[in-house]
Amino acid sequence: MSTSAQLLLPAGNQLSRLLHTSPLLLDTTLDQLRTLIAVYETRSALRAARVLGREQSSVQKQIDTLNRNFKSLCGEALVVKQGRGKDVLITPTGEALVELARTTLTEWLDSIHECRRKLGTTVTVGTTRFMLDALAKAWHHVADDFRRRDVELKVVHIRTKDIWKSLASKEVDIVCGSVVTHAGRSSGVEDFDVIEWRRGGLALLTNLPESRLGASVGTGELPKLPLVVPGDGLIAEFLRGWFGSDYRNELDIAAEIDEIQYGMSLLRSGLVEGCMIVTSGLGVVAANNELREGSGLRVVALTNDRKPQLERLVGVFARKDERAKFPADHPLNLLWAAFQREVSD
Numbered sequence: 001m002s003t004s005a006q007l008l009l010p011a012g013n014q015l016s017r018l019l020h021t022s023p024l025l026l027d028t029t030l031d032q033l034r035t036l037i038a039v040y041e042t043r044s045a046l047r048a049a050r051v052l053g054r055e056q057s058s059v060q061k062q063i064d065t066l067n068r069n070f071k072s073l074c075g076e077a078l079v080v081k082q083g084r085g086k087d088v089l090i091t092p093t094g095e096a097l098v099e100l101a102r103t104t105l106t107e108w109l110d111s112i113h114e115c116r117r118k119l120g121t122t123v124t125v126g127t128t129r130f131m132l133d134a135l136a137k138a139w140h141h142v143a144d145d146f147r148r149r150d151v152e153l154k155v156v157h158i159r160t161k162d163i164w165k166s167l168a169s170k171e172v173d174i175v176c177g178s179v180v181t182h183a184g185r186s187s188g189v190e191d192f193d194v195i196e197w198r199r200g201g202l203a204l205l206t207n208l209p210e211s212r213l214g215a216s217v218g219t220g221e222l223p224k225l226p227l228v229v230p231g232d233g234l235i236a237e238f239l240r241g242w243f244g245s246d247y248r249n250e251l252d253i254a255a256e257i258d259e260i261q262y263g264m265s266l267l268r269s270g271l272v273e274g275c276m277i278v279t280s281g282l283g284v285v286a287a288n289n290e291l292r293e294g295s296g297l298r299v300v301a302l303t304n305d306r307k308p309q310l311e312r313l314v315g316v317f318a319r320k321d322e323r324a325k326f327p328a329d330h331p332l333n334l335l336w337a338a339f340q341r342e343v344s345d
Helices: 003-018 023-042 045-052 056-074 092-119 129-148 160-168 219-224 234-243 260-269 280-287 331-344
Strands: 122-127 152-157 174-182 192-200 202-206 216-218 226-230 252-257 275-279 298-303 310-319
Touching (some): 023 045, 023 056, 122 129, 122 160, 122 331, 129 152, 129 174, 129 331, 160 234, 160 310, 174 234, 192 331, 202 260, 216 219, 219 234, 226 234, 226 260, 234 310, 252 260, 260 275, 275 280, 310 331
Parallel strands (some): 216 298, 226 252, 226 275
Antiparallel strands (some): 174 310, 192 310, 202 275
């Protein structure tokens, strides 16, 4: 580490103490740190301004202030202009402060979120697209109480692959989504509280003629079929469970997609002939011609004839035993009870 970077650390410790002295100073300093991080990541005041949704002049003014202050403190500016159209240079002192800024912001945001969680002023729910209706039904039971107590419900869109990470990192308090588990068991979710909504399997949407693919197919026959598969998420977890982490080399993957709508459009276009693996629920919707993107595609039942026997667990998840730390009328417990009521009804 350079001499300038070493000199920065006492200033950083002073900064941490100052953050506790004044709300106005806290807001100003955190905003400056966010700006510095944006400039560091984009290497441009203009690009940072676009990321932050501000005027370039506002970003440049903050950087100039930081440069002036740290040049006085440490003898070195943080950001150096390289000329018109060129990326800025981040000095060693700037690099060190960015590292400190990231830690400071993360710790402050985590602390604030933890305080709000304990006080019950905010409940954050992560949900996949297909579980929004479940959340809406549960919300109906607690909405009036939450509004009367001024409790904020924050809804975060998450993908299946991020369910456990979002809970473990405490980004969310509750998750509504689908996970892969062994048939009839709850393996893989032992470390979490679970409200089981339903269980289900998978189906295929295909543009292949019936002469090539009948009304049903076993999972053991998937390697013989051209498949349209997502790069990650629930379906990828099933494939890893059946065929191992190297499943791409075990299967005939005709196309890899990021979203299901694109996969259906791809099959409808005829550019690719094959099958797309979907949830059984989506297969039912497609069979009823309720999916515009899936019109003209056949639904083929996918029977689970390959070990391990896997199925989809649709449910509501929370960190194990966390709710027990709060009273029964804590918003987290009230919302959890609302989900349980929906299941029992």
